[in-house]
Amino acid sequence: MRTLALAAKVGSMDSSDDPSRTIAAARAGDLAAFDLLMRQHQRLVLATALRLLGSLEDAQDASQEVFLKLYRNLGKLERSDNIPAWLYRVTVNVCHDIGRKRRATAPVEEAEAVAACDPPDHAGRRRALMLSLRRLSERERVAVVLRDLEGLSTGEVARAMGSSEATVRSQISQARVKMREFLERYFRRRV
Amino acid sequence: MNEEDWVELLREAHREPIDPAHYAAVRARVLSELGRERRPAWRWAWALAVVAVVAAVAPMPHPAPVGQALRPAIVPEATARVYGPAAPAPVAVVGHRRRPSRHEGRPKGLPHQEPVVIKLLTDDPNVVIYWIGE
Numbered sequence: 001m002r003t004l005a006l007a008a009k010v011g012s013m014d015s016s017d018d019p020s021r022t023i024a025a026a027r028a029g030d031l032a033a034f035d036l037l038m039r040q041h042q043r044l045v046l047a048t049a050l051r052l053l054g055s056l057e058d059a060q061d062a063s064q065e066v067f068l069k070l071y072r073n074l075g076k077l078e079r080s081d082n083i084p085a086w087l088y089r090v091t092v093n094v095c096h097d098i099g100r101k102r103r104a105t106a107p108v109e110e111a112e113a114v115a116a117c118d119p120p121d122h123a124g125r126r127r128a129l130m131l132s133l134r135r136l137s138e139r140e141r142v143a144v145v146l147r148d149l150e151g152l153s154t155g156e157v158a159r160a161m162g163s164s165e166a167t168v169r170s171q172i173s174q175a176r177v178k179m180r181e182f183l184e185r186y187f188r189r190r191v
Numbered sequence: 192m193n194e195e196d197w198v199e200l201l202r203e204a205h206r207e208p209i210d211p212a213h214y215a216a217v218r219a220r221v222l223s224e225l226g227r228e229r230r231p232a233w234r235w236a237w238a239l240a241v242v243a244v245v246a247a248v249a250p251m252p253h254p255a256p257v258g259q260a261l262r263p264a265i266v267p268e269a270t271a272r273v274y275g276p277a278a279p280a281p282v283a284v285v286g287h288r289r290r291p292s293r294h295e296g297r298p299k300g301l302p303h304q305e306p307v308v309i310k311l312l313t314d315d316p317n318v319v320i321y322w323i324g325e
Binding site: 031034035038039042043046047050051056060063064067068071125126129130133145148149150176179180183 | 197203205214216217218
C-alpha cells in the first residue's frame with residue numbers, strides 16, 4: 001500500500017514537474033499531458049485574449065484556437081521555456097484575426113452607461129479603465145496589455161508583436177496619453 | 192488620479208482571477224476538437240471492417256439463367272432447304288430484289304411487291320436453277 005502510494009506520487013511528479021517530459025508526452029499524442037500543458041498556460045492565454053478582445057466569449061474562442069495551434073506546433077517547440085513567448089505571439093495574432101471578423105460593441109456607448117453610474121466607485125473606475133483600453137488602436141492596446149498588464153519587457157513585447165522596441169515604446173506612450181485623456185474626461189464629469 | 196494610480200488599478204483588474212469554469216470550458220473544447228481530429232481514422236477502419244464482414248457473410252447472388260434472355264434473337268434467314276423427291280437437292284429461297292427497268296413504272300397507290308426468286312442447287316455445283324415467281 002505504501003509502495004503504491006509512493007509510486008503514484010512519483011508518477012504525478014514525473015508528469016507535472018518536468019515540463020520537457022510533459023511536452024514530449026503531449027507531442028506523442030498523450031492528451032492528458034497536453035491538458036496539463038494547457039492548465040499551466042491557460043491564464044496567460046485567456047487573460048491576454050480577454051484584455052485584447054474585451055469579450056469573454058471571443059477570448060475563449062481565441063484561447064481554443066491558440067491551444068490547437070500549440071498542439072499542432074509542439075514539434076517545433078524544443079524547449080518548454082519557449083512556450084510563453086510563443087503563446088503571447090500566437091495569442092496576439094489570433095486575437096487580431098478574430099477582432100477583424102467581429103465588430104466589438106461600441107465602447108463609447110458603454111462609457112456612457114458607466115458614466116451614468118453614480119457615484120464612481122472602485123468598480124466603476126476599473127470599468128472605465130477597461131473601456132479606455134478598448135478605445136485604443138489594436139497595436140497600442142497590444143503594447144499596453146503585454147507591457148503594463150502582463151509585465152513583459154519592451155524587447156519581449158516587440159518580439160511578440162513583430163516590431164521594433166522603439167515602435168513599442170512609441171505605441172505605449174501614445175496609448176497612455178489617450179487613456180489619460182479618456183479618464184480625465186470621465187472623472188471630470190464625475191466631479 | 193495620476194498615471195501610476197490608474198496603471199495600478201488596471202493591473203489590479205487584470206490580476207482578478209477568472210472563473211475556473213471558463214478555463215475548463217476552453218480545455219474541454221480543445222480536447223474535444225483534438226479527439227474529433229483523431230476519430231476519422233477509426234471511422235474508416237470501422238467502415239472497412241463492416242464492408243469486409245458484409246462481403247464475407249452475404250450470399251452470392253444467383254447468376255441469371257444463361258440463354259435466351261441474353262442471347263440476341265436469331266432472325267431466321269430467308270432461306271429454306273427443299274428436298275425434291277427425285278433429286279434431293281437443297282433449295283435456297285432468296286429474297287432477291289429485281290432491278291426495275293427504267294421504263295417500268297410502279298402503279299401509284301399499290302404496295303410494292305417483291306418477286307419471289309427460288310434458287311435450286313443441284314448436285315452439280317456448276318448447275319444452279321433459279322425459279323422466279325411473280
